[in-house]
Amino acid sequence: MQQVRTIDIDINGEDYVRRPLDMEAAAREAGPVAWTESNGGHWMVSRHAAVIEGLRDADTYSTEKFLDENGQLAGGIMIPTVPFYRYLPNESDPPAWNGFRKSIAGHLSPGSVERLQPVIDQYTAEVIDEMIELGEADFVMQVGSPVTAKVTLHLLGLPTEDWKFYAKPIHLLFADGASAGPGVAAIQERLSSTITERRAAPQRGMIDDLIATELDYGPMSDEDVKDLVFDVMVGGFDTVAGLMAGSLQWLQDKPDLKTRLLEDDEFLQTATEEFLRYISPAVGLSRTATTDYPIADQQMHKGDRMYFMYRSANWDPAEFDEPETMRLDRRPNRHVAFGAGIHRCVGSNLARSIFQTVLRQFLTRVTDYEVVDFEQYKMTNNNAGFARMIMRYTPGTRIDSSAR
Numbered sequence: 001m002q003q004v005r006t007i008d009i010d011i012n013g014e015d016y017v018r019r020p021l022d023m024e025a026a027a028r029e030a031g032p033v034a035w036t037e038s039n040g041g042h043w044m045v046s047r048h049a050a051v052i053e054g055l056r057d058a059d060t061y062s063t064e065k066f067l068d069e070n071g072q073l074a075g076g077i078m079i080p081t082v083p084f085y086r087y088l089p090n091e092s093d094p095p096a097w098n099g100f101r102k103s104i105a106g107h108l109s110p111g112s113v114e115r116l117q118p119v120i121d122q123y124t125a126e127v128i129d130e131m132i133e134l135g136e137a138d139f140v141m142q143v144g145s146p147v148t149a150k151v152t153l154h155l156l157g158l159p160t161e162d163w164k165f166y167a168k169p170i171h172l173l174f175a176d177g178a179s180a181g182p183g184v185a186a187i188q189e190r191l192s193s194t195i196t197e198r199r200a201a202p203q204r205g206m207i208d209d210l211i212a213t214e215l216d217y218g219p220m221s222d223e224d225v226k227d228l229v230f231d232v233m234v235g236g237f238d239t240v241a242g243l244m245a246g247s248l249q250w251l252q253d254k255p256d257l258k259t260r261l262l263e264d265d266e267f268l269q270t271a272t273e274e275f276l277r278y279i280s281p282a283v284g285l286s287r288t289a290t291t292d293y294p295i296a297d298q299q300m301h302k303g304d305r306m307y308f309m310y311r312s313a314n315w316d317p318a319e320f321d322e323p324e325t326m327r328l329d330r331r332p333n334r335h336v337a338f339g340a341g342i343h344r345c346v347g348s349n350l351a352r353s354i355f356q357t358v359l360r361q362f363l364t365r366v367t368d369y370e371v372v373d374f375e376q377y378k379m380t381n382n383n384a385g386f387a388r389m390i391m392r393y394t395p396g397t398r399i400d401s402s403a404r
């Protein structure tokens with residue numbers, strides 16, 4: 001066993017916001033796993049093989065929150081720990097995780113997403129109708145976020161016209177780097193009151209199925225339903241929007257590739273995986289070691305916090321030839337943009353489907369867009385994406401999507 005390898009990186013610091021890719025390269029250079037004293041001290045797991053090794057070992061590396069020796073809430077998937085809400089199933093370990101995951105997984109399976117395709121087509125067409133005549137729009141909040149939010153709300157069985165009420169505060173969580181705010185508190189309250197109402201008078205949405213779920217130890221609690229619904233929203237809204245925005249920005253001056261994406265479905269599939277790898281909307285999340293156990297060549301100790309770096313793994317030259325080059329036909333492409341192990345993204349089928357639908361419709365209808373201004377998130381160690389991305393384009397015509 002080697003001695004502790006250290007590195008001086010603050011994942012919540014200014015430098016990480018300004019030069020994240022350089023920092024991640026430095027972390028990989030230092031070794032697969034290195035210790036930083038910042039943010040109370042934690043490990044940085046940066047290389048592809050080590051990230052997969054650790055994420056697959058859910059017995060040793062826990063996502064649960066717990067009270068530390070000072071009675072403070074600790075653990076969870078963020079560094080520092082966010083005390084306001086619990087992401088479910090993300091912040092649960094087996095055996096509890098099994099029931100939580102199962103309760104949402106069926107709604108997001110390949111078959112369920114396929115059945116949802118007409119709804120995805122419809123909302124995409126409607127949302128593009130709303131912006132196409134304008135000639136200038138913020139892609140993030142006028143296309144990416146509304147399509148994803150409306151489809152997700154439809155699936156949950158919540159009113160789609162309320163999309164802004166949910167999507168704006170969740171967008172600000174990432175864009176402004178605040179871990180909570182009045183908007184998020186309002187969402188939590190609204191979800192709680194909706195769950196009470198729907199328990200009394202069920203309708204036919206995913207939220208009603210969650211309320212009716214029986215777990216091993218009894219019925220799902222209202223609090224658990226709220227946390228599951230909130231995780232689905234936070235997990236999906238901005239990650240998909242960020243993936244779309246980053247892909248379209250990269251494609252804007254590549255007409256031949258845009259045409260090929262529309263004509264060649266196999267190319268669209270490999271391109272989707274490469275956009276996921278290169279952009280990595282989920283940058284990194286954390287775990288806590290439950291026991292003394294090594295990862296790569298470093299010894300973890302019980303209670304150690306660990307930051308698993310998905311984007312860094314996706315840019316690891318030991319796994320990907322020329323990782324800094326976008327190759328839309330890259331194969332194989334063992335990216336970890338959706339994570340790995342038991343917590344691997346349960347929304348990946350839906351994410352791919354919404355992404356490809358929007359890409360197809362947007363490239364078909366908005367043929368000459370140009371990104372004239374953009375601003376990246378202020379908080380960058382969990383998610384990569386855009387506070388806004390202003391596009392200018394020749395105004396087009398509506399297709400009256402509501403009548404389709």
Ligand code: HEM
Nearest residue numbers: 089090235236239240281282337338339343345346347351
């Ligand atoms: C491009 C879009 C997306 C990316 C990059 C992404 C990324 C990820 C990653 C990396 C994880 C693993 C977290 C961990 O290791 O702790 C995850 C988990 C999760 N994602 Fe996604 N996600 C996306 C879209 C979605 C969508 C659309 C939904 C919901 C419909 C969703 C819901 C979730 C949930 C609920 C989990 C927790 C799963 C569990 O703990 O078992 N995600 N996602």
